């Protein structure tokens with residue numbers, strides 16, 4: 001058994017983008033920080049995302065409009081929403097909460113809480129990257145959302161008006177303007193929306209690795225270990241790991257789609273599901289587009305990265321243990337071939353599937369345990385974990401430091417669904 005003096009040491013469980021931004025923010029406060037992960041930094045979900053700071057995504061996933069569309073998306077063999085039948089019985093309680101979250105009052109509250117995080121997201125990323133001299137990882141790329149069918153005009157107009165109402169900068173583009181700005185796209189487009197203020201990162205895995213390198217260069221420790229359980233103690237918290245027990249003054253659980261297991265061990269039931277998402281990366285095609293491009297109808301995003309052109313898609317509510325469903329990659333290939341003017345590189349593309357951690361109300365958990373002041377949580381960022389990582393890190397660091405965070409934290413409470421489990 002390893003028994004260190006807890007002192008002022010803080011542990012972060014999870015070396016994804018949330019865990020590493022948090023570890024750096026804690027370190028900058030002069031705390032001695034250890035990150036624990038069973039994999040290398042960024043090798044979980046944070047490695048394979050679309051690399052896009054989706055600050056215009058302010059709508060919760062569960063809305064009346066989404067529920068109306070869901071059956072059509074589910075039944076379409078190339079549709080963006082998938083519920084594997086084998087998993088459906090386990091999913092039902094979560095699904096019931098998800099449907100309940102579409103109540104208009106809750107959607108409005110959720111939108112406000114997502115917008116509050118997204119509004120602060122880019123500035124927080126700038127502070128984080130400036131702190132380690134890695135500003136070039138964030139690119140002011142803009143974002144383009146396109147429609148192939150003219151029938152989508154009314155939907156695009158509504159979407160534009162909705163986002164403008166919420167203060168998002170957005171421009172309307174006709175097909176010829178899209179072609180001028182994005183010659184890499186196919187000519188079969190009708191119209192689009194341009195978000196000129198949007199940002200992307202150059203490569204999400206490289207980004208997390210740079211955060212990890214800077215953290216270690218400043219004396220931070222990264223241990224490859226699986227945390228089995230958190231044990232509150234009078235002086236802090238002990239982590240039971242596959243390497244033995246480790247004592248700390250405080251811990252932040254940032255274990256992405258696995259975080260609810262650790263929360264359950266300290267008496268908190270958190271209804272976290274995984275939205276499995278898939279990607280293809282086309283090596284050598286990193287200049288095929290000038291900025292991230294989303295397809296409103298196909299619900300996929302293509303992002304030019306240093307590692308190639310990445311195409312991501314699908315929301316598959318399938319838990320943590322099912323194998324990837326191979327035909328999703330074929331669907332992504334099909335979408336890519338239709339959207340790009342020149343679709344070379346598809347045969348050589350690499351395939352990946354990862355787990356978006358999602359709560360029924362689409363909001364993350366950023367909170368301190370209601371009964372154990374030394375245990376904190378930062379997880380559940382669904383499609384927005386990259387976007388919201390740096391601001392989450394600042395907020396949870398304020399909680400660890402016993403300060404008042406810059407935002408109202410009530411919407412992100414850990415016990416907002418169930419409260420505590422009976423002992």
Ligand SMILES: Cc1cc2nc3c(=O)[nH]c(=O)nc-3n(C[C@H](O)[C@H](O)[C@H](O)COP(=O)(O)OP(=O)(O)OC[C@H]3O[C@@H](n4cnc5c(N)ncnc54)[C@H](O)[C@@H]3O)c2cc1C
Nearest residue numbers: 014016018044045046049050052227256277384385386387
């Ligand atoms: C296809 C796809 C595209 C996406 N595109 C975008 C996008 O463009 N923009 C955006 O903002 N977001 C996007 N996302 C979402 C984003 O990637 C996630 O929200 C984010 O990566 C979650 O980060 P995390 O640090 O919470 O989790 P992870 O990156 O999964 O990190 C959690 C870490 O915890 C470790 N861990 C878990 N349990 C334990 C344990 N018991 N002990 C030790 N270690 C443990 C894991 O090994 C893992 O490394 C996308 C997601 C997918 C799947």
